[in-house]
Each structure stands twice: as structure tokens, then as C-alpha cells.
Amino acid sequence: MGGPPYDCMANPLGAVRLTFEKAIGLGSETVTHPSAFEGKDWGALELFRHFLFQESGLSKVPILNPKTLRWVQHNSLVRYRGMIQDMLGNEFYVGAYRDDGSSWRTNKFTDFSQYPMQSPSDTCIWERRLLYCVPVPGQSSWAEPSCDMDPNWSPQRREKRRRMDGEDSDPMDLVPEDEVKSSPITKKMREDGLPSTSPEPMDLKTASSSSGMSTVQFVDKDNLPCLVKIYDSPESDLKLNDVFEFIGVLTFDSELAVEKDDNELSNSFYDDALVHMPPNKVPRLHCIVHRKLAVHDFLPGSPIMEPKPHLVKEIREALFRHLTAVLGNDGVAAHFMLLHLLSKVHTRVDDVAIGKLSLNLIGLSKESVSVFGTRLTQTFKSLLPCTKCLPLTLEYLNTASLAPKKDYQTNRLIPGVLQLPEGSHLMVDETQLESGSLNSIGIENTKILKNLIEFQKVEYDFQFYKVEMAADIQLLIFSDGKSNIVPADVIVPFQPSALESSEIPVAEALEAWRWYLATVKSLPHSIGSEMQKVVEDDLVAARQADRSLGSQDFSRWLTMARLISSSLGETCLSLEHWQMVKELERLRNERLK
């Protein structure tokens, strides 16, 4: 096959249709009955994968966000990055049917059938999964995918597409003249620079009723949820709170929005998704290809480097200096901070989450938090993809909903503050907590926080029962004394010696650090049998000397040992690293006295 006769980006449905026709053998003697597919892929995926990854079409696909939403075409290929916030179950749709000319058509990757269905007996019902996705909570600005897409992309494409239409007579394009009509509006919007001001919605609405343009007004500019429809993927692939990039066909079925029927019956009978997520608020994405995003995928355009030890050490040194400066020249705290930032849960044995290293900086007052807290927040924002801060005031505890809760009225999972994707960083500022009484919500919230830090699990409230969801959140706590509400693994008395602000790191340095944090975190790790013996002996000796040491302390040491050797780019624990752990613990204990 020469160049593909379809445009995967502007007209993905055309491509889907072509593969479908090919697959059922349209035009040839024997036509396969589409029910044979059972809704599974017939070769369209292959095509898109090839286009996206082999022909590096991925970077050309526009990313769906409130900005791009204004010019992205209905039924075009888009990317969306988000966290799966809720799962709305399965949806049945007419997957294939016979049209007037009694040839088979497919509805896969679209909401509407483009042709009238001839005989309803000639239909195949298939299913797809509905996922409600939201932008990654607490995502740092640098981690957002760059949308340097040329906004003029669409007209060019459109031309190309129209040319194609000529050859192809694609009835998929709804009404070409409408597009022409609507483009001045979008243009005007862009020129005005005030896209959401009052007069426009009217214009847009009229435009939207006649064209398939994505002219949707969003209340929250920064928060674009998306209803993703998943095809051809086993259920276990996509889990709650996972961060994914979905590539698929964008649809706005603005007509559905018209149906606002407050009949209770229809509400409870319709998928509540339609009622509570009107399509003009939540765009639909018919996912063709999806991939799970790791921390690495957030790094904008950095090449995948081999984590060479000397390189790693260099970056580590620089990052450590930076952290020390941020922490007011407190080297010990900076050491622990570095390890803390590298921690992640790598295994769970029963209830024990191994690999977590939550950090509690004590000796902070309200005043010092305002200095160092803000500084650290800034630092984390520039280093980590997802960060969040919890001001632990009495009022907050008594009112906030930390854990997600199911609302059966709307049949939606109401997000809680602690519904965070894997690897998020959470700062808890306990210095602002004053004495007072907690109400039942407050007690529940403290329980949730404690559960999170101890077991890295959050209990989701489904009213009739609770479901524990595993989390992997790095927790950093600021407090005056040791925090009892959020008991951390490591308690470090914070002793800054300098107040002056640190220098602002250059962009290259930041990039290198981000890369470092992301890479080192996922390094494999092992221990030699000799070293294991040494460690065991040390633990036994320590326990003989101090009976108060328990498995938690040992666990902490070993986590630190792992992190220290990882932080130096090593994959195997060495004696030196182990000595460093002991030294760090000694320094820490000295401070605690």
C-alpha cells in the first residue's frame, strides 16, 4: 500500500471505515458478517498505531485542553491526558448495521450512526467502557504537555480534507458549508482574545447547532474533564486513579444536550452520565489507542538518557546543593528530603507498603513555615509532576472531604482531596492546627490521613460499604512537634541556619533534576548475599543494644539504604551506602535528643 488514502488525524472515522470495509470484505464476493468481530478490533488499531508511533504522528495530534478545545474539529483525532477518576460502567451501542444500500456500516468510535439504519434486525450490539477522566490533580505546569500546536492547523487540514472528500465523497463530514460558516467565529474568538465573554456564547450556540464544531463553553477553564469511551481493552488494563494518555476521536453531541428532561424516571433510567455530564460540558473521546503515563512521560522532550553513575552523581550533587539551599543550609534535612522525593511503594506484603518514606520536619512554627513552606512548594512544583498541599487547620479537617465518596443521587464518585495518582507528592502543614474539637467528619479525616501514611491506602466511601484503594503518595509533614495525626516514617528536626533565599535554578538544571528524580525512582535494586549478611548482623546488633528498635525502624533503614544507593545511580547495595544510612540515622538521632 502506498500512502494511506485517509487522513488519520482529520478524518479518523474515515480510516476506521476503510479498515472495516476491508475487514468485512466489502466489494468482494464473500461478505463477512460483522457480528463475527464481536466488537473487537478488525485492524483499525494496527493502522492507528502505525500512524502514531511508526510515522511519529503522535506529536502532531493536538492535545485536548480548554485552549485547543476551541479549534479542534469534531470527529478529529485528539489526545487527552488525564486521571481516571470514575468508572461509569459499560455502554451498549449499535456496533454495526446495514444502511440503505444494505451494506454494512460501523458505529465504532462514534456516537451517531451516519446512515439511517435499514432493518433493525440487521444490527450488532457491542459494548464499550465509559471512563470519567479529569486532568491530573496537582499537575505542575511544566508537566503539562506542550501545546505548541499551530492553531492554523485546522484550516490547512480542512483544505486537505476537502480535497480528500472530493475523491472519497465521504459522507462522514457532516455539512462542509457549516464549517466555512463557523470558522470566522472561531477566528473572531481568537482575535478577540476574550473567548468566553458574554456575547459570544450566543453566537457559539447557534454555530454549534448547525455545525459539528466544538464550541462549548466551560465554566472552569483549567479543568477539562473528559468522558472517555474505551474499546478493545481488558478491564484490568485501566484502573482507577491511573494516569493515561488517550488518543481517539473527539465528539460533541451537542444535540443530546437539548434533552433536559427533569423527569425522575428518565433520570434514573438514562445513564446518569448524560444527565449529570451534559455533553456540552464534558467532551467525549472515543479512544482508539491509550497508554499509561509514567513519570517519564511527563518530561517534556527530554531524551531518554542512560542513567550512567557519574552523570547521576553529578546531578545528585547539584540537586542536593539546591535542596540544602532551599532548606536554609540544613544538610541533614536535605539528605532526608532527597530520599523522601525518591521514595515510592514498590511492593506490598499484606498490609505493609514497602518503599514509602514519609518525612516529618519538626520544629517549624507558623512563621518559619511561611518562609520554608512556600519555598519548598515552589521547589516541588518545579521538580515533581504532581504536588499538592494540605493546610491542616481545624476547620479544614472538619469540613474537607479527603476521601472520595459515592453519590448515589448522581451515581458519581465525588472526588476527594486524596484521590491522587500514583507518585503524587502531598505536603501536610500541621503548624496551623490549633486545639479545638473535631466533629465526626474531622475524626474520619484524621483516620483517613493516618491510614494513608501508615498503609498507603485510602478508603473510598461507597455509603453502604467502603472500598480500600491502594495509593502511592509521598507525604511530607510540617509540624512543631512530632505529628500524631499523621505519623511519618522519618522525623527530622529542622534546623536551618540561613534564611536568605536560594538562587533560582536555570532551566537546564531543572530539567536535569526532573529527569534524575524520574529515572532514579524506577531503578531496580538488589542486594548481594554478603551485604545481606552484614545488614542482618547490624540489625541484630542494634536490637541487642537497644530493645526499643522494632521492625518499623529496620524497615526505615532498609528503605533508606535502597534509596541512597539508588540516588547514586547504583542498583546494588554496597557497604558504603549502608554506612551512610547509619551515619544519617546517627545525625538524626542526635538532633532528636
Add this chain to the structure above:
Amino acid sequence: MASDSSPANFNNGPSSPDDSFSSPIPNTSSPAHRRRRGRRQASTPSTAAATPPPNPSRFANSASTPTPSRSTKRGRRPATSPTPAAAATPSSTDDFPPPSSDGGDDMEEATPTFVWGTNISVQDVKNAIQMFIKHFRDPQELSNDIYGEGKYTRMIHRVLEVEGEWIDVDAHDVFNYDSDLYNKMMRYPLEVLAIFDIVLMDIVSLINPLFDKHVQVRIHNLKSSTSMRNLNPSDIEKMVSLKGMVIRCSSIIPEIREAVFRCIVCGYHSDPIVVDRGRITEPTSCLKQECMAKNSMTLVHNRCRFADKQIVRLQETPDEIPEGGTPHTVSLLMHDKLVDAGKPGDRVEVTGIYRAMSVRVGPTQRTVKSLFKTYIDCLHIKKNDKSRMTAEDPMEVDKGSQRVDDDVQFDEEKVEELKELSKQPDVYEKLTRSLAPNIWELDDVKKGLLCQLFGGNALVLPSGASFRGDINILLVGDPGTSKSQLLQYIHKLAPRGIYTSGRGSSAVGLTAYVAKDPETGETVLESGALVLSDRGICCIDEFDKMSDNARSMLHEVMEQQTVSIAKAGIIASLNARTSVLACANPSGSRYNPRLSVIDNIHLPPTLLSRFDLIYLILDKADEQTDRRLAKHIVSLHFEDTEIAEHDVIDLATLTAYVSYARKNIHPKLSDEAAEELTRGYVEMRKRGNFPGSSKKVITATPRQIESLIRLSEALARIRFSEWVEMRDVTEAFRLLEVAMQQSATDHSTGTIDMDLITTGVSASERMRRESVLSAARNIIMDKLQLGGPSVRLLELLEELKKQSSGGEIHLHDLRTAVATLASEGFVVLHGDSVKRI
């Protein structure tokens, strides 16, 4: 021949007042039809009712493809029809091809009628159903009553007597009688059920021609039930059975079935007009010949007929949710009697027909919407659960709000598996190993906990005296010895239980609380942790931190197993048949082996004696243990693969095992076991008498023998044995001894001393005190003159030390002794000086 005896004037319209979508009841029609209708209405609305569908498509052609044809007959039988059918659930009456006006009549001529697209003959199905109803006999009754009436014939008679409206048919019976019919029913429920109803009506009218209610069939107890998650398009139009939890019920929706209009000009009342495809056609003019007024007809509400319907949402139960998923939900459509059969929170098992319907097509919509909404047309609903407070069997209910345990319906396979497990000679060891496999060592503690989980037999004598079967356990130990983890684990495992911390619990929080309802002024009882864990295990962490007040009410709970409340207006005694598992820290941060248990934990001896087993979990400075800990933690961290737990029973099986045993095994004492118990007990008591020792040490109390019985019963249960055998008793003694040796060891003598627990002071301690006392008395007699000068205590101490050969005497010992003497009136104590009087 389908259905022909049944009413001729089937109405083929849906009964909903709102045509286009919103009333799901009539929408038992297949979705495809709806779509078609929508289109048609858009173009020529008036033809909708009149156009008969193409005849061949009257039945579902294939399971996955809904056909439009059914829709034409999905109307309910109107009440005016000869056979009253109004009360029919739509699923059973709808969609059956009735000989309705729209082309159904011709079926009378065509003799072999088939379910469309299949080779299932309607007549065959009808015959099969007739045979089933007439001839099916419960296998259990077969022997004695071979000529009697079949199970369902009898049932029909009973229904007629009580004027019931339905007959519950066990799908297992159908399967056993005619598996072919069962399969047809599963695959083509709409058709088969409709035939079933017709057969039933025929029979009913034979028995009592005047019976004017429509009797329906309700199928339940299918051979297999589907998980909500696995419903897929191929299940559409099939009969399915689901388990789940009701989370939301809509209000009851009255659905119009037939309407009566009145002419406002002449007052003429029209005949009832039956709903036709969800629509009532309002007469445009008065039907009375003399009047004929245009647009004069108004609806007479109170002469219309309505039926109830309700939409209920069912959600997956927690145990069906895979990791990283959220529960799925499905809508249920309930009619008539099924309305309000389940309340939010109920766990139900539902049998019904999985249906799909297309989403409403807006009138302005140009393109056809291709989505379906699915729901289950409910035929039968069975509540699985009694509410927690009324449940008799502890295993059938959830425990706490945390984990809802489904009532373990043991299927035979599972029971076999469990029995197999129980037959293994090392099942006791195996279960011990499987209990909290991550906490090692502490094997004896785990064995004790295992006994607690299984529990002994509660006994109520005819005289009214009752003996508890619950085993109470107290764990005392150093911090960091995984007591709390053990507690958490047991809490997780126990069929029902509450986990609470002594620090935060108040007496009312644990027992019960009387509150006044602010609105009605009624007093209501709110249960506390102990009452809530009735027939379960109440885990109390930080027992030592509990306030005395709260602790004192445990006395009643732990021996009498009730909680009594006397508050103004309310005097109540609530059952709290709970096992208490408590854990406490020693009063100092660490256990002080030189002090007695009482001194260590600061608990009243009265309460302590109520614990069957008191384990001291001490952190011994043992290098071997430390090394194991170190090894364990290192391997935890550095072997990324899960640590393989060899030969460990998983939690689910363990729970099932415990539940089954508690439910079904009630061991009794065998004679030899009873003898052994007596012998052992006597021996235990004897043990206090050391040969050549004058010290009297009580080693066992009657409470202990009760504990022993309970423990050996529990041990027999572990083996699924109905008899308590010698070995159980021996093990029970061993367990008690292990626990006692730790807790009741008199540290000065090394013997078991129950006094240590019941009074807090050991016998040897008492003897020592007495010797100090007598020594002090002697010295004072020797040294001090009556009324002479006083002596300082320290001097006395010196004197005492000189005299006593061994053993150290402390000042405070002397002081206590002198105080005793002073109380005897022998001396007076002024500050530090002693004066003889």
C-alpha cells in the same frame, strides 16, 4: 400454536403515558423497535399504531439482535379482556405474540409455530410446560406420594385459595424435570414465560373459571448467576440472575393503564381507552351520537387505572469489585408487587430479563442515536440478608460498617473442599500458620486466637443458668510486639466484630446509648461496640488506657453476655454475646518482669479473671528472634518477588472455614474427654502443694475449668469433629498452661499462682510480707520498752537486716509492716519514728 386461547383483544400499545421514552415499563420492547418507531413518528406519526410489523419478525430472531417485531405486542393485556391480565409484569406478558389485531390472527391457521429464527415450536414449549406443571414432583416427596398432585399443581390451588397473583417456580425444578425447557426459558424468556403464563391461566380457569386475577409465573433460583460485570450484549433478552446491593429506589410511579374520558358538554363517559404504545389517544370529539362536540373530552383521573412501577439501582457487592475498579451498577425495573421489595442497603438476588433500549431520539435529531440503555426487567427478587441486629447466625451478617461479609452460602463444592481440609491431620497447625502469616513466632498466641475465632458452645440450662461459649483473650505486652496487628487481623477475619480503641471509648460507646429523638421525643437505644459485635469478636486496643468507668461495665458483658441499661424510662438488657479480644501495654512503657501482671497492667483483678487466656507477649532479648526479624525485613525489602508463604490457607478460605465450623459444628464432650478434664483440673489444683512446702498456692479456679471446656470445644471445632476428644483436652490444658506460665508465674517461685491474678499479690509475696511483719514485731518487742522512747524506722531497718539471713528488705516493706502493727494497736507511728504503746 401460540397463545391462542388467551385474550383475543390484546392491546398492542405500550402502556406508558409518555411515548417517546421515558417510561420504561412499556419499553420492554426491544430497542430496535423504538428506534424505528421514533423515525416513523417523525415522518408519519399517525401510522405508528396502525402499521403491523412484518410478520416473520414477530419473535426475536437472535439473542443479540433485538428485533422490532415484539414491540407491536408488548402491550399489556387490558383489564377488559376476558382474561384479566392487567396485573401482569410486563416481562412475562409482554412481547408474547398474541393473536392481536395486527396480523397475529393468522397464526391460528399455521399449525407449527416457531419462535422466530429458531426451531423451537411454540406448541412443544406449551406442552412441555403443561407436563412440567402437572407432573413435576419434588424428589423428596416422591416416595410417599406418588399419585398425589404435583408440587406446582398444589401451589396453584394454594394461590387460588389465597387469591395470590403469582407462582414462584424454582428454576432448578424446571431443570430437573426438563432441561431442554430450562434452556429454552433461559434463551427465550420472553416467549417462554408468556407461554408459561398462558398455560397457567388455562389451568387456573379450569380449576376455577370465576377466578378473576391474573396469575403469573415467577422464576427464581437459576442454575447459574451472572456477575454484574460480566453482563454483555449477548445476554440481552436472556434470563439472568444477579446478586447485588440495592442502592437507590425511585419513588413509585403510577403508570396509566387505561383512561376514561368525559365529555364536558354532555357528560358522556367514554369506554376505558387502553394505553397504546405508551400513548393514550384522546378522542377528538364526543363519541355520543347526539353530542359529537369537538374537543370536549377531558380525562377523568379517578376512573383511570394505574399500575405501580419503580426503578431500582443495584450495585455490585464489594467482594466482586476487582482491584482498582469501582462497583458497577445496573437498573432494575420493578412492577406491581415487586415495588418496594428491596430497600437501599439490602442485598438481593434478582432474577430477570436483561433488556436494552435505545436512548430517546430527540424529535429534532437528524442522525440516529446508536446507544442503548440496559436494565433488568425484574421477575423475582430475593433478599439475601437479614439486618444485622436480627440475624440469628453470626456468620450470615456483615461485621461492622467496614467489611460486609456476604452471608456465606456454602455450596456443596466449597463444603467438600472445607471438609477435605479439615481431614488433614495437621489442620490445626496449618490454620495456625495461616493466621496472620506475616506475624511470626507467637504460635501459642495464635493458637489461642484461633480457639477464640472458633469459639466454644454456649449452653443454656433449663434452669436458666447459661454458660458462655465465647473465649476472651487479653494480650499484654511490650510495645512493638505486633499486638495491634494481631488485633487488626482478627478483626478482619472475624465474621463480625468491632475494632475499637480503649483510649477513645466511653462506657456508652461500648455498650449502648439512650438518645431522645429530637422530633418525636421518643427515646431510642443506640447500640455501642459491644452490642454491635454480638456473636462476634470485639477487639479493644489499648485496654489499659480505658477509663475505669468504661472498663467496669465489661464485667457484665464478659460473664453474663448482656448489657443492661437503666436510664430514665428505659430499662433494657441487650445481648452482647461477644468474645472480647483486648490488648494492653504494661503500665510502664515496658513490661517489668519483677512486678506482677496486675502491677504491670493496672487492671482490676476482677476483670482479669474473666479472661480465659492472658498472653504476655514479651520482647525477649533473644538473638535468634532478632536475627529472624532482621532476615524477614531484609527479604521484604530486597526480594521484589512476593515472599512465598508456603502452605498457607488464604484469607477467604480461612473465613469460610471458620464460618462453616461455627455454623455447623457443635461438638460435645466425650466421656473420656470429660474424665481427662476432671483429672487434669484436680492435678492443676494439686500442683500448688509442693512436697515439703507449707506454701499454699492456688493453681486453678472453677473459672478455669469452664475456660478449659470452651477451649477444647473450640479445638474440636477446628477439626470439624462433633466430639471433644482426649487430645483436644490435652491441648486445651497446654494452651492454658502456656498462657498461665506467662501470666501467672510467681516470679519468685516459678510456680503457677492464680492468686496473682485474682488478687494481684502472689502467695510468696504474702509470705514474705508476713515474715517481715513478724520479724519487725519481734524486734520491736525486744528493743522497745512500753511507753519508752521512740525509734527511727531506719534504725529498725538496720536491725532487721542484721537478723534476717537472706532476702533483701526494703524500707517500704518495713513501713507497711509497721503500719500493720500500728493498726493492731501495737505501736504508734509518728512520721519516721516508731513508739511502742
